[in-house]
Amino acid sequence: MTKKILLATIFSLSILISGCAKWVDQGESITAVGSSALQPLVESVAEEFQSNNPGKFINVQGGGSGTGLSQVQAGAVEIGNSDLFAEEKSGIDATKLEDHRVAVVGITPIVNPKVGIKNISLANLKKVFTGEITNWKELGGTDTPIVLLNRASGSGTRATFEKWVMDGQEAKQAQEQDSSGMVRQIVKDTAGAISYVAFSYVTSDVQTLSIDGVKPTDENVMDNKWIIWSYEHMYTKKSPDSLTQSFIEYILSDEIQENLVTKLGYIPVSKMTVQRDWEGNLIN
Known part of the structure; x- marks a missing residue:
């Protein structure tokens, strides 16, 4: 490889790396952490979302609901996936988080x-x-x-x-x-x-x-004949960035809720004939 070609290659790589860094800096990469029960759905939706939105990256990890809630509260991740209401978890201030119920399991x-x-x-x-x-x-x-x-x-x-x-x-x-x-x-x-x-x-x-x-x-x-169930929550800060908001809206879209949610073994929230509050009380 000649010196000119080598320099050109290094220059091109530096532009590529700089561009990737710019995507991250602009919020083009987000991380969702937490519930392993919700993880298969979020991973599948993330793959579709990334395919439809080149340059947008959704990193999905498990670790449990407690991890998801504590990490999103600390600002370490953009989304905390949880089978629990934030109010149920000790050390979590639910008033600082936004609850997005994306399914029931x-x-x-x-x-x-x-x-x-x-x-x-x-x-x-x-x-x-x-x-x-x-x-x-x-x-x-x-x-x-x-x-x-x-x-x-x-x-x-x-x-x-x-x-x-x-x-x-x-x-x-x-x-x-x-x-x-x-x-x-x-x-x-x-x-x-x-x-x-x-x-x-x-x-x-x-x-x-x-x-x-x-x-x-x-x-x-x-209809609550089977009582062992929970909402699948994706918690964010009160004012999430645009990519986080777009991803939440995508998972709540009719297309995803009516097809992928059901296909993967979850229940769309819209199909529930009952609702429960964070203490487990039926509210309708």
């Missing part, structure tokens, strides 16, 4: 398919997680010890499950995982295992459990 207990049961009472599900019931044969299943698996303490999925199942009682200490995908994998591979995931993470190699005869379906979430 049901959360279901899942078990290894060989445990031998498909239905459980809410009371017995609670006893399983407190450790009062320790073998599946006590519930009419196989003679297999129960293996508990929890999400990590900052998880919105865990907080929602405990709110509606544990009713303030302490769950037995058990193995914890940060990722819903890893939870599903461990339940699939571990005899006697039980945990819980968002509907969007359910696959045919794990068994969902009905509760008191009610199946974990979107239809049962919509």
Whole structure:
């Protein structure tokens, strides 16, 4: 390579790098962090958004709802994804954040398919997680010890499950995982295992459990027959930058809500026949 060509190449690269820096400086790159239950939807929407908007970059990460809320409050990221209302999380000032509810997700207990049961009472599900019931044969299943698996303490999925199942009682200490995908994998591979995931993470190699005869379906979430559900929130500062606002508007657009949201196992907020406030009270 001649000296002239080398200098020209260096000059071109410097322009390219400078241009990329300029995109970031102008707010052309944003980051969304938090809920792993919401992560698959945000990642898929981000891919479509970037395809339709060249030069716009949406970085999506997990880490749990607590991480999402604390990071957006601190200004470290533009969007905090959460299964929880900001009011539910200690140390978060909800008055400084804007709540964008982009979907609803049901959360279901899942078990290894060989445990031998498909239905459980809410009371017995609670006893399983407190450790009062320790073998599946006590519930009419196989003679297999129960293996508990929890999400990590900052998880919105865990907080929602405990709110509606544990009713303030302490769950037995058990193995914890940060990722819903890893939870599903461990339940699939571990005899006697039980945990819980968002509907969007359910696959045919794990068994969902009905509760008191009610199946974990979107239809049962919509009218609150299935009570273990949460809104999927994307929190921003009160005055988000233009790219953040555009991305939020895109995920709330009819096209995304009517197609991608449903396809990925979530429920559009518009399809809910009930609403809940941050304390869990029905408001209509």
